[in-house]
Amino acid sequence: MYGTKRVIRALHSNAPRFSIATRLQASGLKINSERLWNTLHETCEWGAEHRYGEKPTDTGMARLALNDDDARVRRWFAAEVQKLGCSLSVDQMGNMFARQSGRLNSAAPMIAMGSHLDTQPRGGRYDGILGIMAALEVLRTMKESGFQTDYDVGVVNWTNEEGARFPKSMCSSGVWAGAIPIQQAWDLRDIHDPSVTLRSELERHGYLGGIACSSDPATGYPLGAHFELHIEQGPILPENNKSIGVVRGAQGYRWLTMTVHGRDAHTGTTPFSARQDPLLASSRMIAASHDIAKRHDALASTGIIRVPSNxxxxxxxxxxxxxxxxxxxxxxxxxxxxxxxxxxxxxxxxQDGKGVSFDWTLDTDSPAVKFDDNCVASIQAAADQLVGREKSMLMTSGAGHDTVYTSKHCPSAMIFVPCRDGVSHHPTEHCSPQDCALGTQALLEAVVHYDQFRVEAEGQN
Amino acid sequence: MYGTKRVIRALHSNAPRFSIATRLQASGLKINSERLWNTLHETCEWGAEHRYGEKPTDTGMARLALNDDDARVRRWFAAEVQKLGCSLSVDQMGNMFARQSGRLNSAAPMIAMGSHLDTQPRGGRYDGILGIMAALEVLRTMKESGFQTDYDVGVVNWTNEEGARFPKSMCSSGVWAGAIPIQQAWDLRDIHDPSVTLRSELERHGYLGGIACSSDPATGYPLGAHFELHIEQGPILPENNKSIGVVRGAQGYRWLTMTVHGRDAHTGTTPFSARQDPLLASSRMIAASHDIAKRHDALASTGIIRVPSNxxxxxxxxxxxxxxxxxxxxxxxxxxxxxxxxxxxxxxxxQDGKGVSFDWTLDTDSPAVKFDDNCVASIQAAADQLVGREKSMLMTSGAGHDTVYTSKHCPSAMIFVPCRDGVSHHPTEHCSPQDCALGTQALLEAVVHYDQFRVEAEGQN
Incomplete structure (x- = not known):
């Protein structure tokens, strides 16, 4: 999308970085950390569940995609961005695009700050929600200080990122990126009530928009870039005493299901030598896969094991x-x-007894994703400015995010901030007010930085 | 019960055996193997399920304790033994005691041949059923040839041996032996329909008898001895090319439930070093328990493993x-x-990451059981006579049987015959007509032998 000669290549090596980027300027703006914190927790009243402590904010969340609480926070979000003077577009997957005009009045696709407002059924207050509330705070900060970017900037609320209610994660950014057929996404059924589909809930709440869910400029809603602030959901930042993760890509992963076939036999009457014991073999396989992955500095994990119900x-x-x-x-x-x-x-x-047989299926093959060098450079510049190089680190995301899909169709990258003990998808998920604020300021600086870079880069084309 | 000086001690060592027993005589009777086979399969029409082949008998069984089919076969059994001139008693657990008078007209407890008519939900045609049909064939053979034992002999059909419908195995021999309180047994609920109890089903079918379920001569139904013919349910007889197992006891076993506690974490974002992975630890534990048991020539088996439903x-x-x-x-x-x-x-x-914790419960502690030396000697004498010492073997039962409970209150032992591939608790469970007949003949000879021994032993008291 941008001339490859303009790419800030230094990130590929350990050579000095940001030959262009470091010439660009900080915003001079300061986000309002108290407003950010209060807005986040006020809106978490819609869907608060799973109290674990005394403080008003000591609850988790159960705001499943397109349930009534998700509809409430969506209506609130729509009203807030419109108050700021944003235009609001909704596509056929209910993705919400809020857009603030830039100085150039360019028709070029906006620089987006995106994440999601839906949660896991036993989720926390930060996963996804922080990304949207931070983006809103960035727009509020710009608005109140009369700051304008050159290009349009805005916020995207992606529908059903968690895939917890309608079982497909990153479902609507996936449709937007052309990776998931929209009919398949519309047909997803509520895991507890199969009479309800994702589409029927979009219709019920008035979120089945008219714009195609696509990055195609002719029919859909293309983006000029996509930045996402997210909690790390792991322990790497805290363990390394870092406060900002500059996320340059996402791990590759493959999900396999192994089926091990043996023969049922009485445990009292069948000598080891006569057994075909699939649970013993599976146990050895799980241990072996861990040990093999460890030797390769990779991860191998078994989350589910099932024996017959009888x-x-x-x-x-x-x-x-x-x-x-x-x-x-x-x-x-x-x-x-x-x-x-x-x-x-x-x-x-x-190995044991009369042996077992096994077969396997490859359920998911998600190749590694490399984010856009210029987006990453803008985030690194923001981190350098805010905390210095020592307190940030380049990272690869272990989890999937909407940004993995947007990166297929626009320059994209992510900012991670630490969450307590690396815990997420759990009511006690926690990100400190300081880290929420720091991440939001970094998001603002990265967007401003990228906007300046874009002017310079496109001006040179 | 018998003077210990009279015990045939040779079984404890490899010294010559049967100093008394070998002086006793074979019955001279021959069971009718065709009648045995036909009766067994005719009565398996009540509860036949799970067809696996072309032949009429190529089905398994689903005759769960006290269901309608079990009630039908019970009524048929009651009529058959009464035709033979037996008296029939039913106790408060529905255990059925059929009794044929002996020559001595002794009031002493009868020598019983016992097993069970109930099956697993996906069970076979031989487990338990063979023991009852063989006992009936022994009585029929004696009757038609005018043969009388000295002491009374008879058959016991023990209720709910499988514990598949009302979840407690060997439940009614357990009550008889005083090991299980009758109220607890009566209160057992149908695993699929909790509104139905074992007692309500006894009442519905008219099998809540008036006699106490006890070995107490004052109130219950004491037994003079208990012999049980059963399929081996394991591969040891066929693998050793033996046709009769002389079962001198039952293994000790302990059932533990281990609970391993870790911490849920995202497999993509959590390095191995930060994990507390209970499934990895459980896998290593299962493999370790197998390896430890193998080194001790013992068995350790894991049949159930569960992760949370989410x-x-x-x-x-x-x-x-x-x-x-x-x-x-x-x-x-x-x-x-x-x-x-x-x-x-x-x-x-x-071992791994941040470690896990575990706790455990002891769910069942069943110490090893040693059967009665004289009963074992009678079975060995029968085996010697029928197949020779080379084709029989002394064995320890790996599974539980009603005889384990009867052995607490009367001299008891078991006869095993091979089943195909050691498979049982499965529709394809199979015992050849030859092995059914051989086991039945051995049961007859053992009972006759023991009856003679008993006369001699009691005569010398």
């Missing part, structure tokens, strides 16, 4: 299924770990 | 539970294996 203490199971989630920032390592695991599993299958 | 591919579970079933013919080995497993588990809990 399993009993005194019966060797006939079959066991388990999941395997392999991750690494490089696809080649993901593949190598998978190959070594499968080889190890073949040996394990023969 | 487990997902990309979340490290917060908690895992799994069962551990440890068995060995000697209680000291069962205890040693348990101790070594728990020690190993403590080390494993610290």
């Amino acid at each position: 399993a009993s203490t005194n019966t060797v199971s006939s079959q066991v299924t388990f999941t395997l989630d392999i991750r690494h920032p490089q696809d080649s390592v993901v593949h190598a770990v998978q190959d070594k695991c499968l080889n190890a599993f073949e040996a394990i299958a023969l | 487990a997902s591919t990309n979340t490290v579970s917060s908690q895992v539970t799994f069962t551990l079933d440890i068995r060995h013919p000697q209680d000291s080995v069962v205890h040693a294996v348990q101790d070594k497993c728990l020690n190993a588990f403590e080390a494993i809990a610290l």
